[in-house]
Structures are given as structure tokens and as C-alpha cells.
Amino acid sequence: MNPSTYYSALGGLPSQTQTLSSKAVFTTAYAVIPKTVMTDIVTSLLPHWDRTRAWILARPMTGFAETFSQYIVEILPGGGSARPEPDARVQAALFVVSGCMAVTLDGEKHELKTGSFAYVPAGSVWTISNDTGEVVRFHWVRKVFKVVDGLEAPPAIFSHEDDCAMHPMPDTDGRWATTRFIDPSDPRYDMHLNIVTFEPGGTIPFMETHVMEHGLYVLEGKAVYRLNADWVEVEAGDFMWLRAFCPQACYAGGPGRFRYLLYKDVNRHADLW
Template identity: 75%
Template sequence: MTNRDYYSKLGGLPPQTELLSSKAVFTTSYAVIPRTVMSDIVASLLPHWEGTRAWIISRPMTGFSETFSQYIVEVQPGGGSDRPEPNARAEAAIFVVEGETSIEFAGSDHALRAGSFAYIPAGSPWKLRNRGTAPVKFHWVRKAFQAVEGLEAPPAVFTHEDEHPISWMPDTGDRWGTTRFVDTSDVRYDMHLNIVTLEPGATIPFMETHVMEHGLYVLEGKAVYRLNQDWVEVEAGDYMWLRAFCPQACYAGGPGRFRYLLYKDVNRHTQLW
């Protein structure tokens, strides 16, 4: 088992001596939500969840996220839900960053710990309980599944980062790579939740401009990210939303590696209005 470092320090309130300025920004092409704003007063309670609060860091709305919603969820010991998802169309991707919990799915209990990933198909009943003695924190991505006629629904996935070696990009000297929890050639899935790793000094060396929408949560390290026409410094705990076709690039200056959780919509035709 490899030691992992996933940022999970949330809540509290800044002191009265704190400066008001920050790198928080909301534009038509991207948004940056720094870790400093994820305080107690912006957390939400959820129906049918006990001992739980959530930071909703993206949601479908005009001029913002179009394909997904992303939460950071904190569940206290004994907390959880027997009715976690109110929308039968919603599929779920979960990544645990602190603590331990379990998901009951299809008659089986699946133990999850920091570094665990779960995918739950739309319309599937599931339950989540923290039966431990410490809080558990995880990212929960919700997306309305796009069914395709003649294509069977994707199966559930329960796995851990340790079971998936990094797939390094060619000709990068193993400095820029992606940990993939779902086979990228399996078109039954209409979204991916991956981990991108850049070693110190590595770059995304061109301005990516593409149809996939992104949610990026920095798990570890720091870097300078190019978002549209701006360079933005980001660090562990910061969140970025990138609209489809928003130009993007990255330079990971170090001193440690830079890693982020990456959502993207994939494997479907574009919607025609």
C-alpha cells in the first residue's frame, strides 16, 4: 500500500484579522474556489442524511457547470444515509480523501478508505454509513446519466487507487500521468473521475481546448494553471471549474508533486437543442 496525501482540511472560520482579498474568481469560462472559502458557513445539510454536511462546489446552472454537480461530504461517526440519492437519473462517482466508511450496494457491503473510488449506476439503490470512530470525507460527483439505445448500462465499480498504476503520457519521462479507475475504451460510461499527477517541473505543454467540461480539485501540491487568458496559482484544497472549450495548461513548479481529482464528461454525442 502506497502512502497518499489527499487534502481534507475543511470547515472552521477565518480569524477577524484575515485579509478579505483572495484568488476566488467566477467568470463565464472558469471559476476558482480556493480552500480558504470552504468554511462552516458555506456548508449545506442534505435531506435523509444524518451527521452529515456538504460543501457544494459545482452545480448545473446558467453560466456554470452544465453536466455535473460536485460535493465534498463530511460524515460523522454513526452518520450516513439509507436514501442518499433523490434523483433516479443520477449516477454517482465517489472518492474518499479521509477516514473510512462503507457503501451497501446490491446486497453487499463495500469498505472504503482514503484513496477508494466507487461508481454507482443511475437508478441503483445504495446506502452509506460511517461505522467508524472518526469522520469520513469524500468527493461525490452526481451526473444525469445519458442512456444510449442498444448500449447496456455500466456496472458498478468499487476499487482503490493502489490497484491502478499511473498511466504516464508518452515522451514525458514519467512526469505527467493519469490514474484511471474506469477503462477509457468502455463507452458504457459517460463520465470519468480520474487523478492527474505532475511531478515537479512537469507541464501540460499546450493550451488544451476541448469539448469536455472539467471539475478539478487539487489533492496535493501546488502549481500555476492557465485558465483562458489568465494564470492562476492553485494549491491543495483549491477547486477549479472549466467550461467546455476553456483553454487550459499547467506548470507544476514543485517542490513536491502536483495531483488533482479530475471530472470530465465523455463518450457521448453532443446535445442538439
């Protein structure tokens, strides 16, 4: 397996000589937030977090994607939070793209390095800290957990990409594969966070159209992605945000691998109002 790399170069500000041309777009079906707009001036400071800033890439919006929020969080040395999550209903999925940090859950400390994944159940008592001398950056997906009567709550997960198998999609000769941090056969979980990998020439050969919402953050490489009626070229550092039933497909032309972090909501009945 090729060594994994994850895009993590954020911040700064474009020069005054740069043109305004951009692939940033927000439509009724999808949004593309390219890395070029993830500058210092769009960061947020979070309550009860020290030496930390966040790029908020997605949040629930009526009439668009409604199930999740997704942040890229940057913690300077000595920073972190003893009260990271303000809402006891909310679960968390974390994925580290650079540096190292510690998550303490119910009194047990877990060291997370680049490539580490953590799932923190709703209602957990947890803290997070950067005890190193280097900046740490990670993705944080937040979702209100949908409780099901008679179904026990899901347990926490701590793992690393290197410890998870890549599952090739059928009839693709390994050109399209998924690394799953959460067991897809376990209905206790109502969300997944996966890494999808395409080798050069790999493709989604049909227009996926489904109820799941998506956040797709490109970790490595480049490709052309079909979003609704449009083909969009994306590369490492770009974020795609898809509402339910947005048609989607992609073609990874190379020269290297194309990989992205994928959120989707799963395993629950549709809400009826």
C-alpha cells in the same frame, strides 16, 4: 511510488483580522474556489442524511458548466444515509480523502477507506454509512446518465488508487501521468473521474481546448494553472471549475508532486436543441 496524500482539512472560519484578498474568482469561462472560502458557513445539510454536511462546489448552471455537480461530504461517526440519491436518473462517483465508510449496493457491503473509489450506476439501490469512530470525508460527483439505445448500462466499480496503474502521458518521461478508475475504452460510461499527477517540472505543454467540462480538486502540492487568458496559482484544497472549451494548461514547479482529482464528461454525442 510516493505514498499518496489527499487534502481534507475543511471548515472553521477565518479570524476577524484576516484581509479580504483572495484568489476566488468566477468568470464566464472558469471559476476558482480556494480552500480558504470552504468554511463552516457555506455547508449544506442534505435531506435523508444524518450527522452529515456537504460543501457543494459545482452544480449545473445554464451558460456555464451543465453536466455535473460535485460535493465534498463530511460524515460524523454514526452518520450516513439510507436514501443518499433522490434522483433515479443520476449516477455517482465517490472518492474518499480521509477516514473510512461503507457503501451497500444491491445488498452487498463495500468498505471504502482513504484512497478508495466507487462508481454507482444510475437507478441503483444503495446506502452509505460511517460505522467508525472517526470523521470521513469524500468527494461525490453526481451526473444524470445519458442512456444510449442499444448500449447496456455500465456496471458498478469499487477500487482503490493503490490498485490502479498510473499511465504516463507520451513523451513526458513520467512527469505527467493519469490514474484512471474507469476504463477509458469502455463507451458505456459517460463520465470519468481520474487522478492526474505531475512530478516537479511537469507541464501540460499546450492550451487544451475541448468539449469536456471539468471539476479539478487539488489533492496535493501546488502549481500555476492557465485558465482561459489567466495564470492562477493553486494549491492543495483549491477547486477549479471549467466550462466546455475553456483553454487550459499548467506548470508544476515543485518542490513536491502536484495532484488533482479530475471530472470530465465523455463518450456521448453533443445535445442539439
